Amino acid sequence: MEQAKDFKDVTIVLAEDDDGHAELVIETLKEAGIWNEIVRLRDGDEALAFFFGAREREPRYEPGRAYLLLLDIRMPRVNGVQVLDRIKNDEHLQHMPVIMLTTTDDPREVERCYQLGCNNYITKPVAFPAFTEALRRLGLFLLIMKVPRLKT
Amino acid sequence: MNTTHTRFTSARWPIAGAALLVLCITGGACLFYSQQRRLILEDAEKELSAVADLKVHQIEQWRADRLADAGVVMESPLLVEAVARWLAQPDSEPIEYVLTRFRGIAQHKGYTNILLLDTNGAVRLALNSTCVEADHEGLALMSDASAARTPLMTDLHEPPGSAVPHLSVVAPLFRQQGGATVTVAAVMLVIDPSRFLYPLIQSWPMPGASAETLLVRREEGAVLFLNELRHRTGTAMRLAIPLSETNVPAVQAVLGHEGMFRGLDYRGVDVLSATRRIPGSPWFMVSKVDADEALAAWQQRAGLILGATFALLAATLACAGWLWQRTRRRHFQRLYVSESQRTRAEQAREELLRTLRDRNEEMENLLYVSSHDLRSPLVNIHGFSQRLGKAATELSSIIDSAVSLEALRDSALPVVRERIPASLGYITTSAAKMDSLISGLLKLSRLGRMPLTPVELDMNKLIASVIVNLTHQATQAHAAVSAGPLPPCAGDEAQISQVFTNLVDNAIKYGCGDRRLEIRITGRIENALAVYCVEDNGPGIARDHQEGVWGLFARLDPQGPVAGEGLGLTVVKRIVQRHCGRVWLESDQGRGSRFFVALPRQKRPEGIA
Numbered sequence: 163m164e165q166a167k168d169f170k171d172v173t174i175v176l177a178e179d180d181d182g183h184a185e186l187v188i189e190t191l192k193e194a195g196i197w198n199e200i201v202r203l204r205d206g207d208e209a210l211a212f213f214f215g216a217r218e219r220e221p222r223y224e225p226g227r228a229y230l231l232l233l234d235i236r237m238p239r240v241n242g243v244q245v246l247d248r249i250k251n252d253e254h255l256q257h258m259p260v261i262m263l264t265t266t267d268d269p270r271e272v273e274r275c276y277q278l279g280c281n282n283y284i285t286k287p288v289a290f291p292a293f294t295e296a297l298r299r300l301g302l303f304l305l306i307m308k309v310p311r312l313k314t
Numbered sequence: 315m316n317t318t319h320t321r322f323t324s325a326r327w328p329i330a331g332a333a334l335l336v337l338c339i340t341g342g343a344c345l346f347y348s349q350q351r352r353l354i355l356e357d358a359e360k361e362l363s364a365v366a367d368l369k370v371h372q373i374e375q376w377r378a379d380r381l382a383d384a385g386v387v388m389e390s391p392l393l394v395e396a397v398a399r400w401l402a403q404p405d406s407e408p409i410e411y412v413l414t415r416f417r418g419i420a421q422h423k424g425y426t427n428i429l430l431l432d433t434n435g436a437v438r439l440a441l442n443s444t445c446v447e448a449d450h451e452g453l454a455l456m457s458d459a460s461a462a463r464t465p466l467m468t469d470l471h472e473p474p475g476s477a478v479p480h481l482s483v484v485a486p487l488f489r490q491q492g493g494a495t496v497t498v499a500a501v502m503l504v505i506d507p508s509r510f511l512y513p514l515i516q517s518w519p520m521p522g523a524s525a526e527t528l529l530v531r532r533e534e535g536a537v538l539f540l541n542e543l544r545h546r547t548g549t550a551m552r553l554a555i556p557l558s559e560t561n562v563p564a565v566q567a568v569l570g571h572e573g574m575f576r577g578l579d580y581r582g583v584d585v586l587s588a589t590r591r592i593p594g595s596p597w598f599m600v601s602k603v604d605a606d607e608a609l610a611a612w613q614q615r616a617g618l619i620l621g622a623t624f625a626l627l628a629a630t631l632a633c634a635g636w637l638w639q640r641t642r643r644r645h646f647q648r649l650y651v652s653e654s655q656r657t658r659a660e661q662a663r664e665e666l667l668r669t670l671r672d673r674n675e676e677m678e679n680l681l682y683v684s685s686h687d688l689r690s691p692l693v694n695i696h697g698f699s700q701r702l703g704k705a706a707t708e709l710s711s712i713i714d715s716a717v718s719l720e721a722l723r724d725s726a727l728p729v730v731r732e733r734i735p736a737s738l739g740y741i742t743t744s745a746a747k748m749d750s751l752i753s754g755l756l757k758l759s760r761l762g763r764m765p766l767t768p769v770e771l772d773m774n775k776l777i778a779s780v781i782v783n784l785t786h787q788a789t790q791a792h793a794a795v796s797a798g799p800l801p802p803c804a805g806d807e808a809q810i811s812q813v814f815t816n817l818v819d820n821a822i823k824y825g826c827g828d829r830r831l832e833i834r835i836t837g838r839i840e841n842a843l844a845v846y847c848v849e850d851n852g853p854g855i856a857r858d859h860q861e862g863v864w865g866l867f868a869r870l871d872p873q874g875p876v877a878g879e880g881l882g883l884t885v886v887k888r889i890v891q892r893h894c895g896r897v898w899l900e901s902d903q904g905r906g907s908r909f910f911v912a913l914p915r916q917k918r919p920e921g922i923a
Contacts, residue, residue: 182694182740236687239859265689267379269424269510276513282368283514286689290696299371303364 172228172309174200177209177245178263179237183286187232187263190294194301206240209233210248213255225254228309233280235264235271243274250279257310261300332634336627343623350615355586358608359574362588365518366601369527370590372514377467377595380505383423384465384485387501390415394487398498401432409439416441419503422685426480427504431456433497445504449473452482452502460486460497469531469596470507470540472551479540479551481505507541512550515541515599524604531596532557532568539564540597545581553580563587567598576605687751691744698737698744705734754881761888766806768893768917773800773846776807777835780814784822791822793831800837803844803913809889810913814848816882817909821850843895843912851906860899886911 174196178184184202191200201221203209209231215222223229231249235242242262249255259281264271267285275283284300287293387393396411416428420441430439435453451468459466465485472479483503488495505511511529518525526544530537536554543549555562557569561577567589579585579602587602709729716722777797781788788795795818803810814835821833829851837846855863864887890897893913901907 180690180694182698182744183690185740186693186697236690239856239862241862244858265693266685268422273509273513276517281517286693290693290700293693293697299368303368308361 169305169309170198172198172230172304173223174198174230174232174304175203175209175212175223176200176232177203177206177237177242178232178234179205180234183234186293187297190297191301193294194298196301196304205237206242206245209242209245210240213245213249214252223312225312228311229258230304230309231258231260232263233260235262235266235275243271243278246275246278246280254313258312259309263300328634328637332630335630335634339623339626339630343619343626347616347619350619351609351612354609354612354615358586358603359588362574362586362601362603365525365527366588366590366599369515369601370592370599373511373529373592373597373599374594376511376514380483380503381465381467383419383425384483384501384503387419387485387503388465388487394489394498397430397487398489401438401499404438412439413441423503424505424509425503426506426509429502429504431500431502433499438499445473445476447473448502449480449482452484455484456486456500459484460500463488463495467595470551479507481507512541516544522603522607524607525602527599527601528564529592530564530567530598530600532598537562537564537568539580543580549580555580563589563600563602564598567591567600684751684755688748691747691751694740694744698740701737702734702741705729705737757881758884758888761885762892764809766809766892768804768806770917771803771805771807771810773802773837773844776811777814780811780818783815784818787819787822788833791825791831793822793825793833795822795833795835797835798837800835800846801839801844801915803915804917805893805913806889810893813886813889813911814846816886817848817911820882821848821852821907824852839915840912842915844915845910845912847908847910849906849908854903854905854907855899855901856903860901863899864897 174191176184176187178187188200188202201212203212211219212222233242233245242264246260246262249258249260256279260279261282261284262275262280263284263286265286272283282300282303284296287296393412393415396409400409400412412430416430416439419425420428427440427442427445429437429441429448431448431453432438435448435456437448449468449471451471455466455468463486465483467483468481470479470481482505485501485503487498487501489498490496515527515529518527524544528543529540531540532538533554536556538551539549539553539555541550543553546553555565557565559565560569563575563577563579563585566575566577566587570591571589572591573589575587575589577585577587579587584605585602586605586608587600590599591597592599709726712722712725712729716725774797777800781795781797784795787793818833818835822831825831831850831852833848833850835846835848837844839845864883887897890911890913895911895913897909897911899907899909
């Protein structure tokens with residue numbers, strides 16, 4: 163599997179329906195030193211369109227590039243678990259790291275995501291210091307992560 | 315003679331030059347080779363450390379959350395009161411309340427059982443009555459927990475008569491009695507590690523064939539493996555390796571080594587590992603990967619380096635030979651440089667993932683959904699309050715350092731005009747969202763408590779009045795609403811009327827764009843049920859979304875033009891279920907939807923639940 167040379171080349175895809183959360187996540191990741199290109203998608207439908215939509219549609223992923231998906235669970239229409247399921251069952255996308263980023267710590271939900279093959283599960287704590295701490299750890303982790311390029 | 319001598323020396327210099335070059339190339343290649351090997355090892359070490367740190371933090375967090383659950387139980391005065399009263403008089407009432415609380419905690423926090431123990435350690439109440447024996451580990455902790463007035467967690471262990479490891483949290487319950495604090499009882503929350511803890515340990519965040527993390531603890535001169543391993547089964551709480559085998563990373567971990575270690579794992583395979591202690595627990599974490607896999611990239615690179623070195627050497631020799639031959643002016647010869655072949659071994663790992671199980675019923679998820687939905691705005695309120703705080707600090711330093719009014723204005727304006735209002739905007743929106751969620755929840759909970767008075771309903775009359783009440787909305791949307799002859803059914807008049815009002819109102823709200831909206835209500839009899847159908851020619855619902863529409867606070871397009879709190883269909887489903895009926899929908903996207911409501915035709919003699 164070919165890997166991205168540098169984590170800077172990895173595009174972070176953030177699927178998050180709440181504008182406030184998206185802004186906080188992006189800002190905190192930047193504070194943790196993650197300056198990668200970030201694509202923000204507003205719900206599960208947009209996430210499915212990004213990864214499975216018609217080629218000429220924008221925005222859509224480019225094969226041959228490396229992506230990392232931060233996925234919220236509770237989103238209108240198609241939820242994050244459904245998106246995770248599609249991705250982990252697709253031969254082109256299954257090796258893309260998917261990190262669930264959600265307010266739910268329901269053990270059934272966590273269990274289900276791990277079963278489907280999510281690469282990590284991070285709960286957004288309500289208290290802000292804990293929230294930034296969780297994201298900071300995620301940032302440190304991302305910096306050393308090896309992200310495969312998506313098959314062409 | 316002279317010419318022969320010249321010819322002889324000039325024939326020698328290419329050989330000397332070539333020998334020097336060969337030396338340089340070989341030396342350079344060796345240096346490069348070892349440097350690459352070091353880089354790859356460092357990479358593998360970083361990855362192992364990062365994974366170990368991440369998991370250690372997550373396990374710490376998980377333990378803290380479980381103790382917090384127990385804390386909530388300890389600090390529920392109503393629960394403690396109910397337990398105390400019931401223990402004093404076992405026939406009295408509050409037992410149902412205690413059981414309901416226990417059931418809620420077990421279901422939403424994922425405990426397999428909850429036991430209530432009296433001060434002597436005897437089990438008085440078990441949520442899951444198939445297992446009513448308290449384990450020794452838990453009992454042993456009871457007095458400690460009660461003395462420390464804090465919940466404590468047992469280690470992983472196998473309970474008597476079961477081969478399934480578990481652990482539990484012991485929460486002592488206290489009550490004020492005559493100025494003194496008295497232990498009343500203890501609650502034991504039983505955790506099945508295979509539901510969260512094991513998957514958390516076993517999942518490796520990056521694709522790889524051999525990497526894994528292990529949880530171990532020290533036990534009587536050996537290290538005990540606490541989870542199922544990736545390369546061997548039946549190991550949880552079974553596999554133990556004596557501490558004398560110090561080349562095993564797990565042994566190193568329990569001996570206090572923290573950091574990188576290269577050794578042999580439980581299979582005797584050469585592995586790279588990172589070891590950590592998990593603070594606040596007797597556990598240690600080992601993250602490891604087969605040296606073969608970690609070094610695979612290096613082996614590939616080594617092959618390339620070797621190939622390139624050979625190619626360079628061959629080229630040097632060819633050049634030297636060519637020069638040598640040219641000086642001797644004997645004959646030309648071309649050397650063909652052999653090509654090294656790279657072989658690529660690709661392992662196809664196909665993982666078959668289990669298909670989606672049906673999601674739990676929405677009412678079961680009420681707590682979960684509302685806690686998520688309420689938490690979500692809370693995250694914003696916290697986060698943006700923090701940002702307001704930052705803005706205030708920034709403003710104060712701007713004021714302190716401003717040299718002129720102009721300068722103050724220039725640096726303070728963006729903060730005051732943009733950042734503060736933006737943060738305030740998020741906070742107000744989130745607060746409003748919480749408010750509407752809470753009123754929605756109250757509405758639902760009121761609905762659940764409302765008494766049902768089922769009567770024989772003339773549905774033709776009931777639907778006609780529903781249509782009359784919605785005339786205004788229908789006219790505005792240019793919708794035609796009609797009803798066919800409808801069979802009667804049994805139900806609570808106000809609530810059944812609410813069901814059809816919500817369905818018709820939804821059809822009107824979501825409209826149909828350019829064509830004229832037609833809504834038709836029909837009915838038929840199927841055995842003991844009267845089945846009604848509300849059909850529209852509106853936008854329809856995509857297959858992917860059909861299941862979700864009944865969910866609490868589910869809205870197809872929250873940013874869209876249709877207002878609402880996402881409660882309409884939840885209420886419909888709730889009411890129909892209370893009438894022992896059934897709801898479902900059929901829809902073709904772009905062509906319309908059919909919502910079906912099946913209700914009993916006759917009142918049940920024992921009354922409707």
